[in-house]
Every structure is written in structure tokens, then in C-alpha cells.
Amino acid sequence: MSDADPSRSPPKLWGGRFSQDTDAFVERFTASVPFDQRLYRQDIAGSIAHARMLQQAGVLTAAECEQILAGLEEIRAEIESGGFAWSVPLEDVHMNIEARLTQRIGEAGKKLHTGRSRNDQVATDLRLFLREAIDQITGELERLQWALVELAEREADTVMPGFTHLQVAQPVTFGHHMLAWYEMLARDRTRLADCRRRTNVMPLGAAALAGTTFPIDRELTRAQLGFDAVSANSLDAVSDRDFAIEFAAAASLVMMHLSRCAEELVLWSSAQFGFIDLPDRFCTGSSIMPQKKNPDVPELVRGKTGRVYGHLMSLLTLMKSQPLAYNKDNQEDKEPVFDTVDTLHGSVRAFADMLPALQVNRARCRQAAAEGFATATDLADYLVRHGLPFRDAHAAVGAAVAEAVTRGCDLADLPLEVLQGFSAQIEADVYEVLAVEGSVASRDHVGGTAPARVRAAAAVARRHLEASRESAESQS
Ligand code: ARG
Numbered sequence: 459m460s461d462a463d464p465s466r467s468p469p470k471l472w473g474g475r476f477s478q479d480t481d482a483f484v485e486r487f488t489a490s491v492p493f494d495q496r497l498y499r500q501d502i503a504g505s506i507a508h509a510r511m512l513q514q515a516g517v518l519t520a521a522e523c524e525q526i527l528a529g530l531e532e533i534r535a536e537i538e539s540g541g542f543a544w545s546v547p548l549e550d551v552h553m554n555i556e557a558r559l560t561q562r563i564g565e566a567g568k569k570l571h572t573g574r575s576r577n578d579q580v581a582t583d584l585r586l587f588l589r590e591a592i593d594q595i596t597g598e599l600e601r602l603q604w605a606l607v608e609l610a611e612r613e614a615d616t617v618m619p620g621f622t623h624l625q626v627a628q629p630v631t632f633g634h635h636m637l638a639w640y641e642m643l644a645r646d647r648t649r650l651a652d653c654r655r656r657t658n659v660m661p662l663g664a665a666a667l668a669g670t671t672f673p674i675d676r677e678l679t680r681a682q683l684g685f686d687a688v689s690a691n692s693l694d695a696v697s698d699r700d701f702a703i704e705f706a707a708a709a710s711l712v713m714m715h716l717s718r719c720a721e722e723l724v725l726w727s728s729a730q731f732g733f734i735d736l737p738d739r740f741c742t743g744s745s746i747m748p749q750k751k752n753p754d755v756p757e758l759v760r761g762k763t764g765r766v767y768g769h770l771m772s773l774l775t776l777m778k779s780q781p782l783a784y785n786k787d788n789q790e791d792k793e794p795v796f797d798t799v800d801t802l803h804g805s806v807r808a809f810a811d812m813l814p815a816l817q818v819n820r821a822r823c824r825q826a827a828a829e830g831f832a833t834a835t836d837l838a839d840y841l842v843r844h845g846l847p848f849r850d851a852h853a854a855v856g857a858a859v860a861e862a863v864t865r866g867c868d869l870a871d872l873p874l875e876v877l878q879g880f881s882a883q884i885e886a887d888v889y890e891v892l893a894v895e896g897s898v899a900s901r902d903h904v905g906g907t908a909p910a911r912v913r914a915a916a917a918v919a920r921r922h923l924e925a926s927r928e929s930a931e932s933q934s
Contacts, residue, residue: 467547471557480547490789491544494551496796498537500586501551501579502530504662507682508574515673517573522566529563530555550789551583552576573672574665577696577784581661584795586683588705591799592654595806596647599712600923602810603643607919609813610636614912617894618733618823619832626830629894632818633912640919642715647926649708657701660685664692667783693783699773702795706770709802713763716805720756727753732822737815740808755812759805766801769794827894831859831869836891836900844883854880 467479480488506527513523533555536542548554553576560567613632620630660683663669663676669692676688689695726733736753744750772794780787834855841851858880862869869877870892877884890896902908905915 468545468557470547471553485547488549488786489546490550490792491546491548491554493796494580494789494792495537495544495554497551497580497583497587497792498555499534500583501555502534503586503683504579504582504679505530505555505570507679508662509570510682511675511678512569512572512672514678515675517672518566518569522569525563525566526559526570529559529567532562533558550576550580552579573670573674574662575667575696577666578661578664578692580788581664581696581698582683584791585657585659585661585685585701588657588701588795588799589654591803592650592657592705595712595799595803596650598803598806598810599643599647599650600926602806602813603640603647603919603923605810605813606636606640606643607916607923609633609816610640610912610916610919613818613820614909614916616818616820616823617827617898619827619830620907626826626832628835629827629832629897630907631898631909631912632820632823633909633916634907637912637915637919639715639719642718643712644919644922646708646712646715649711650705653701653704653708655686656704658684658686659701660688661695661698662688664689664695667693667696697780697783697785697788699777699788699791702791703770703773703777706766706773706794706798709798710763710767710770712802713759713766713805716809717760717763719809720760723756724753724760731826732819733826734819735817737812737817740812740815755808759808762801762805766798769798824894828868828870831862833869833892833894833897834859836897837869837888840888840891841881841883844881846881846883851881 467485470476470480509518509523509526509530512518513520518526533542536558542554542558544554545557548557556567556571559570610633613636616632617629618632618635619626620628620635660676660680662679662683663674680688689698723734723736725731727736736751736755738751740753740755741751742754744752773791776787776790776794837858838848838851838855841854842848846854858869858872858877861876861880862872865872870889874884874886874888877888891900899908899910902911904911
């Protein structure tokens with residue numbers, strides 16, 4: 459191939475043994491640079507650490523190392539200013555940067571790839587990328603948790619119906635409901651933290667698959683890049699993508715949780731429920747129906763859950779049946795990982811921005827809780843406290859509910875004499891347990907919905923959030 463002919467691709471960095479140019483379509487088909495250029499920061503950081511280590515090991519001279527570091531910094535600036543010409547014939551982010559380095563600094567640039575391979579390079583880049591993404595997503599999850607704790611405190615006394623089968627079951631407090639969401643996210647954070655531990659292991663040094671003949675010092679690169687450990691087996695190091703799958707699995711669970719919350723927000727903001735008002739700036743209107751205010755953000759988050767589940771399936775299927783060690787299949791890991799990161803980050807962020815502005819219609823919530831015989835269980839418990847076996851109490855209350863249905867009223871609206879017709883144990887104090895406030899206040903134990911318990915649970919959550927913030931600050 460002639461360098462002089464501008465219509466031809468630049469020579470391949472691996473072109474030595476080839477006698478034919480790559481097919482033009484195959485060149486595009488196999489290239490990853492359109493999407494993996496996103497790894498340029500991680501790739502440059504990895505190269506800087508590698509070059510410094512090579513110098514310490516006596517493979518590069520100090521002058522060569524200096525030139526490489528300066529050249530890489532310039533390339534980073536070039537990429538960030540938009541002035542870098544990404545080349546598809548150069549395949550991927552790694553060879554684009556390396557070729558540009560040699561173009562800029564000459565001979566020394568050709569020495570950077572000593573003792574490494576794109577196989578350990580790309581695995582390192584992806585781990586660095588995901589580590590940072592996990593930290594950012596964790597930060598957004600924390601912001602969302604704070605919003606939930608604050609809502610829980612604000613609405614600790616707000617009574618609403620609790621549902622089973624989407625039928626009114628028993629009264630709960632709105633704050634209690636918010637803390638249920640909080641618990642889901644608390645579990646999600648532990649899963650992400652766990653995934654981060656296995657992500658933060660350094661493959662660099664595995665080279666193509668078998669390690670390298672050069673006297674590398676993996677501990678030096680590990681420390682520079684902030685990895686917790688170096689991989690113990692070179693074959694595993696270049697081929698393992700468990701961390702990406704674990705991330706997609708943890709992300710799927712977060713999205714599933716957000717989707718459940720989204721579903722409730724959609725229901726609650728409908729005219730039929732009327733429990734909440736979503737801030738206008740998180741909703742959109744209809745181009746034809748002027749009255750509409752659609753809960754687009756929750757709906758979209760619910761919808762985006764599917765693509766994250768899809769990425770989990772893609773990654774699992776991508777890895778299935780791959781023989782050791784690296785295979786080109788692995789190039790297909792990037793788009794699912796990137797899209798999972800973007801989708802998850804955006805979804806959590808949208809919720810964290812939206813929830814503090816949620817308006818709760820307290821009167822409507824209370825009314826809905828009082829409407830569906832939500833305190834029937836409280837009446838049964840009352841009868842038990844007055845000596846009836848629970849099954850008999852259940853039957854008596856069932857009959858009382860039937861009477862209320864016939865009269866078209868609630869249990870609390872039945873006159874005392876009528877209630878006493880169902881059980882002689884009933885006295886005037888029954889109306890305290892039939893009131894929704896009495897019902898929630900009496901569920902006064904750890905994990906219960908009583909306002910006092912909700913405040914206590916919110917205080918515990920606050921302490922957890924503060925402790926995790928402090929430990930994050932002390933680490934950074
Ligand atoms: N672009 C490749 C990837 O994303 C980099 C590693 C290529 N290695 C190779 N032996 N072809 O996986």
C-alpha cells in the first residue's frame with residue numbers, strides 16, 4: 459500500500475503479514491471506533507500508566523517516556539477540542555490513539571505497545587469506564603434516596619390506602635410507602651458496590667493472553683490506575699466480562715424498581731386516583747387533547763426498563779460458548795454496556811430531580827383510604843382483643859361489610875346499634891379503630907406504618923445516608 463495515495467486507507471498497524479487490503483465493507487463491519495472512542499480517557503490513562511511502568515522496568519528510556527506522556531496529553535486535548543480525526547480503517551480507539559501518537563512523536567510512539575496487547579488494554583479500559591460509571595450512578599441513587607427520605611418525613615402522617623391486588627387493603631402512610639421505595643434502592647446500592655469490587659481488578663499485563671516476556675511491574679500500573687488488585691490469571695483476565703454482566707444485572711434490578719415506582723406514579727397522578735400532582739416541568743401535553751398532562755417521565759423510565767433487560771440478555775449470550783481467551787465477539791460488549799450506563803444514569807437522575815417536587819393531595823389520599831373498607835381488619839383485631847377467636851371475628855366483620863355495601867356507606871358510618879348486631883362485644887370506642895388515623899397509628903412496631911415508626915425509620919435512613927456519604931468522602 460502506498461502512503462501517498464489519499465484515497466487508500468492508512469497502512470494497518472498489524473499489516474505485516476497481509477498481502478491484500480481489507481475489504482472495504484469488512485473494514486467498516488469490524489471497526490469499533492464509532493462507539494469505542496468513548497473510552498479515550500481510560501485508554502490514555504492506561505497508556506500513561508503502562509509507559510511509566512515500562513520506563514521503571516528499563517524498557518523505555520526516560521526521554522522516550524517523557525515524549526509518550528506529552529504526546530498522549532496532547533492527543534487527549536485534541537480529542538476534547540473536537541480536532542481529532544477518528545479513522546475507521548484504524549479500527550478502534552486503541553489503534554487510533556497509538557497511530558496518532560507515532561505520527562506526533564515519531565519512533566518513541568512505536569514502543570508504547572511493548573508488553574501489552576489490545577486484549578488486555580480494552581479489558582482495562584472497560585473496567586475503568588464502568589468503575590467511574592458505577593460511582594456516578596451511585597451518586598444519583600443517593601440523591602434519589604435523600605428525596606425519598608425527605609418525602610417520607612414530610613408525609614409521615616399522610617394516610618393513604620395500601621393495596622393488594624390493586625384493591626384497597628389497609629390504610630398506610632404515604633411516608634411508609636416512600637420508605638418502601640427507599641429500601642429497594644438501598645439493596646440496589648449494595649449490589650452495585652459489590653459489582654464494583656469485582657470490576658476494580660486490573661487485567662493489564664495479561665497482554666494478548668499468555669502474559670509478556672518483558673519485566674513488567676503490574677503493581678506499579680495497578681497503583682497508578684487505582685485498581686484494588688491485579689488479575690491472577692492472564693487467560694481469564696483478557697476474556698472475563700463477568701463484571702459487565704453483573705453490572706447489567708444490577709442495573710436491571712434498579713430499572714425494575716424504578717419501573718414499579720413509575721407505574722405507581724402514573725396511577726396516582728391519574729384523575730381516577732388523584733393522589734399526587736407531578737410537576738409540570740416533568741410532564742407533557744397532548745397535541746390534540748388540550749386538557750392532557752401526561753406523566754411522560756415515569757412512563758419513559760418504565761419503557762426504558764426493557765432495553766436494559768435486553769442488554770443483560772445480550773451480554774450473557776455474548777459470553778456463552780466463548781472458548782478461552784479473547785475472541786472478537788467481545789467487541790460487542792461495549793454498546794450494551796454504554797447504553798445500560800446511559801439509560802440507568804438518566805432514569806435515576808430524572809427520578810431524583812422529579813420526586814422532591816411531588817405534590818401530595820393529602821385530602822384525596824385520606825378519602826380513598828376511608829372508602830374501601832380499609833379498616834375491616836382493624837375491626838376484626840378489635841373483636842379479637844375483646845375475646846373472639848380471629849376466624850369468628852373475620853366472619854362478623856364480613857357480615858358488617860356486606861351491610862355497609864348494601865347501605866352504600868363505609869364501616870365507620872354504620873350506627874353503633876347496627877354494628878353491635880354483628881357482635882355484642884362492640885362498644886362506642888370501636889369508632890377509634892374504624893378511623894384511618896387510629897388504624898395506622900396502631901401498627902406501631904419496627905417496620906410498621908405508624909407515623910412515629912415512619913419518622914424513626916426515616917431517621918435511620920438519614921444516618922445510613924450520612925454514613926455512606928462520609929465514607930465516600932474519606933475514600934476520595
Ligand atoms: N476493538 C477490540 C474490542 O473491542 C479491541 C481488542 C481487539 N483485539 C484483537 N485481538 N483483535 O474488543
